Amino acid sequence: MQPLRRPQPAARPDPAPSRLSYKLHRLWLTPLIRSLIRVGIPAFALAFSLGYYLSNPRTTETIVLTFLDLRQQIAEREEFQVRVMVMPGVSDELSQDVQEVVGLDFPVSSFDLDLDQLADRVEELDAVASARVAIRPGGVLEMQIEERTPAVLWQGREALEILDAEGHRVGEVPAGATPPDLPLLVGDGVDAAVPEALALLEAAAPLGARLGGLVRIGERRWDLVLREGPRLKLPEANPVGELQRVLAAQGAEDLLDRDIVAVDMRNPRRPVLRLSPEAKSRLLEMRLAAQEQRGADG
Amino acid sequence: MSDLYQAQRAMRMMRQAAMQRGIVAVLDIGTHKIACLVLRFDGPDQLSDSETVGSMAGQTRFRVIGAAPTCSRGVRFGEIDRMVEAERAIRTALQSAQKMAKTRVDHVIACFSGAGPRSYGLVGEIALDGEAVSEQDIARVLAACEMPDIGDGREVLHAQPVNFALDHRSGLNDPRGQTGTRLATDMHLLTVGQASVQNLAHAVRRCDLELAGVASSAYAAGLSALVEDERELGAACIDFGAGTTGISVFLKKHMIYADAVPLGGEHITSDLSKGLSVSQLFAERIKTLYGGLVATGRDDRDMIEITSETGDWEHDRRRVSRSEVIGIIRPRMEEILEEVRASLDAAGFDQLPSRQIVLTGGGSAMPGLDALAARILGPQIRVGRPLRVRGLPQAMTGPDFASVVGLCLWAAHPQDEWWDFEMPLERQSGRLFKRAARWVRENW
Numbered sequence: 001m002q003p004l005r006r007p008q009p010a011a012r013p014d015p016a017p018s019r020l021s022y023k024l025h026r027l028w029l030t031p032l033i034r035s036l037i038r039v040g041i042p043a044f045a046l047a048f049s050l051g052y053y054l055s056n057p058r059t060t061e062t063i064v065l066t067f068l069d070l071r072q073q074i075a076e077r078e079e080f081q082v083r084v085m086v087m088p089g090v091s092d093e094l095s096q097d098v099q100e101v102v103g104l105d106f107p108v109s110s111f112d113l114d115l116d117q118l119a120d121r122v123e124e125l126d127a128v129a130s131a132r133v134a135i136r137p138g139g140v141l142e143m144q145i146e147e148r149t150p151a152v153l154w155q156g157r158e159a160l161e162i163l164d165a166e167g168h169r170v171g172e173v174p175a176g177a178t179p180p181d182l183p184l185l186v187g188d189g190v191d192a193a194v195p196e197a198l199a200l201l202e203a204a205a206p207l208g209a210r211l212g213g214l215v216r217i218g219e220r221r222w223d224l225v226l227r228e229g230p231r232l233k234l235p236e237a238n239p240v241g242e243l244q245r246v247l248a249a250q251g252a253e254d255l256l257d258r259d260i261v262a263v264d265m266r267n268p269r270r271p272v273l274r275l276s277p278e279a280k281s282r283l284l285e286m287r288l289a290a291q292e293q294r295g296a297d298g
Numbered sequence: 299m300s301d302l303y304q305a306q307r308a309m310r311m312m313r314q315a316a317m318q319r320g321i322v323a324v325l326d327i328g329t330h331k332i333a334c335l336v337l338r339f340d341g342p343d344q345l346s347d348s349e350t351v352g353s354m355a356g357q358t359r360f361r362v363i364g365a366a367p368t369c370s371r372g373v374r375f376g377e378i379d380r381m382v383e384a385e386r387a388i389r390t391a392l393q394s395a396q397k398m399a400k401t402r403v404d405h406v407i408a409c410f411s412g413a414g415p416r417s418y419g420l421v422g423e424i425a426l427d428g429e430a431v432s433e434q435d436i437a438r439v440l441a442a443c444e445m446p447d448i449g450d451g452r453e454v455l456h457a458q459p460v461n462f463a464l465d466h467r468s469g470l471n472d473p474r475g476q477t478g479t480r481l482a483t484d485m486h487l488l489t490v491g492q493a494s495v496q497n498l499a500h501a502v503r504r505c506d507l508e509l510a511g512v513a514s515s516a517y518a519a520g521l522s523a524l525v526e527d528e529r530e531l532g533a534a535c536i537d538f539g540a541g542t543t544g545i546s547v548f549l550k551k552h553m554i555y556a557d558a559v560p561l562g563g564e565h566i567t568s569d570l571s572k573g574l575s576v577s578q579l580f581a582e583r584i585k586t587l588y589g590g591l592v593a594t595g596r597d598d599r600d601m602i603e604i605t606s607e608t609g610d611w612e613h614d615r616r617r618v619s620r621s622e623v624i625g626i627i628r629p630r631m632e633e634i635l636e637e638v639r640a641s642l643d644a645a646g647f648d649q650l651p652s653r654q655i656v657l658t659g660g661g662s663a664m665p666g667l668d669a670l671a672a673r674i675l676g677p678q679i680r681v682g683r684p685l686r687v688r689g690l691p692q693a694m695t696g697p698d699f700a701s702v703v704g705l706c707l708w709a710a711h712p713q714d715e716w717w718d719f720e721m722p723l724e725r726q727s728g729r730l731f732k733r734a735a736r737w738v739r740e741n742w
Contacts, residue, residue, distance in 0.1 A: 016386035016387065
């Protein structure tokens with residue numbers, strides 16, 4: 001028989017948690033346990049599985065190879081190839097030197113180029129003042145090179161060198177080659193005093209072709225040597241001023257055309273002229289003659 | 299006596315530890331429902347910076363972060379009756395409160411209403427040597443109180459010094475540092491049945507919790523339902539529970555009397571169930587929906603459908619008028635109030651300066667109770683809701699949660715009890731070195 005009433009709803013389950021679920025719930029609410037389960041165990045499992053996977057050397061090798069292969073593939077793409085090197089406004093000899101120093105085998109991937117190192121290597125060349133290296137679109141390696149301009153020749157103890165206006169070495173004149181037409185400096189430690197030498201040379205411009213060169217004495221002062229004529233010994237302090245005094249004397253009295261071996265200006269308050277032996281004996285004779293004349297008169 | 303001292307001290311230590319950790323649960327074990335709140339103590343008062351708000355007796359120091367009321371099981375007359383069932387109910391309440399608080403609770407402060415609380419007033423007096431009153435003098439005067447014969451199988455639940463008198467001056471809260479020749483104290487001692495305290499401790503321990511304090515729920519309800527002036531001037535708090543009706547009398551901010559009448563809302567329900575021959579559940583429903591205490595002419599025409607499931611159509615389809623329901627409820631409520639009146643008379647409540655009566659607890663929601671109580675208990679009656687504390691859910695602000703809220707306040711700002719004071723020197727046995735150190739400290 002069917003019951004007439006609606007079926008009774010099932011009795012409500014006991015709302016009380018069992019002892020086990022109560023304890024587990026309390027355990028779950030413990031901060032340490034909670035953080036351990038939520039962070040500690042997953043982190044440990046991840047670290048452990050990763051460590052286990054990587055502990056096989058073949059896997060590591062495969063991963064490394066795959067990575068390198070991928071890098072290679074990307075580096076060899078057409079977009080990253082550098083095919084030409086340009087150096088706008090650089091002389092031929094220097095550009096050859098630069099190409100030797102750089103030593104690149106085009107085409108090169110731009111991934112393999114270390115531009116800073118390249119610039120440093122180029123700057124180690126004597127003739128280069130500074131270099132900037134950049135890769136331009138279209139696979140062009142562009143070097144902006146500033147050359148040193150040769151200013152003087154320096155006859156050192158070993159070789160004939162070319163220096164720029166600041167005393168940096170630009171190059172060397174090979175033995176037997178014709179040196180370039182530059183003023184000549186001689187002596188030790190000239191490279192440290194090139195600006196002073198240049199000032200002297202500028203002041204000595206009126207001498208023209210008679211100017212032989214400058215000699216550095218004792219790494220502290222200059223002697224100016226003329227091709228025909230006396231040697232000018234200049235002081236350590238204000239050599240340009242003393243040179244101008246001598247040149248003024250030359251202009252007024254043709255000092256340098258006389259029979260003099262040296263003009264010693266080392267002490268500006270007491271310039272000394274050294275006569276040649278003939279001039280000296282001649283002067284002596286003249287003085288004797290003048291004495292005799294006076295004696296005869298007296 | 300010393301055992302009790304040590305046990306209560308251990309509980310006090312436990313509460314200190316719980317405060318340090320910042321999380322403590324309060325549990326009100328009632329006959330009808332078990333309510334659990336999880337409190338978080340944030341350390342120093344957050345609101346005390348503003349000048350308008352004081353520390354408010356520590357009420358600003360905590361926040362309710364988890365709250366769960368649950369239907370009580372295995373509790374009769376405010377005492378644990380069936381251990382396993384009661385434990386399940388406590389577990390239910392605690393688990394949902396913990397879930398809401400998202401934290402684990404290890405310490406619980408509990409209160410219960412039953413176990414026949416009995417109040418004793420104790421008087422102690424000692425002579426002083428004319429020096430300032432020290433901690434030791436207080437310990438001595440407390441020890442000088444004569445212990446009444448509380449009977450076998452009973453235990454002290456509260457022992458609060460409510461008054462100190464120095465020579466002719468009475469009403470001192472803290473006589474330390476004052477000078478006199480005679481120090482007297484009044485102490486209020488509340489005892490309950492030992493077995494029910496032990497049952498409670500056992501049930502809490504079975505839930506893997508530590509018991510950090512036990513209070514009488516009448517006391518707790520008084521703490522939350524009475525305002526400060528009422529507690530100062532003298533007032534009684536009547537906590538209408540399901541199994542018992544708790545009474546606590548306060549004067550000068552101290553509880554001076556507590557009692558419980560073993561009658562409550564559940565008796566009204568069973569009266570309805572018997573009178574209308576319906577199930578307890580249905581009777582409870584009628585009581586809460588249609589219950590009342592003062593019948594009017596309108597109530598005769600207000601018919602209530604009664605349904606039951608016996609299968610007898612005539613029996614299952616009945617209608618009773620609301621005045622019949624009131625006619626069943628009222629005599630029982632009058633009986634309860636008469637009992638309360640008798641208890642208050644025994645306590646000398648009519649001697650108090652202000653005889654304010656505050657009704658709280660679930661039964662106080664009965665319409666017309668204030669009118670009825672005014673006729674039986676006295677003219678100054680109000681229905682009290684518990685104090686509002688931070689984070690308490692809206693659903694738990696009703697008068698039936700007065701004692702659990704009061705327990706929060708008690709946890710935050712406990713009254714000094716006898717075991718919070720020092721032990722007198724004569725009673726400290728053994729620790730010779732400690733006594734010597736104390737002697738040196740006091741005499742130099």
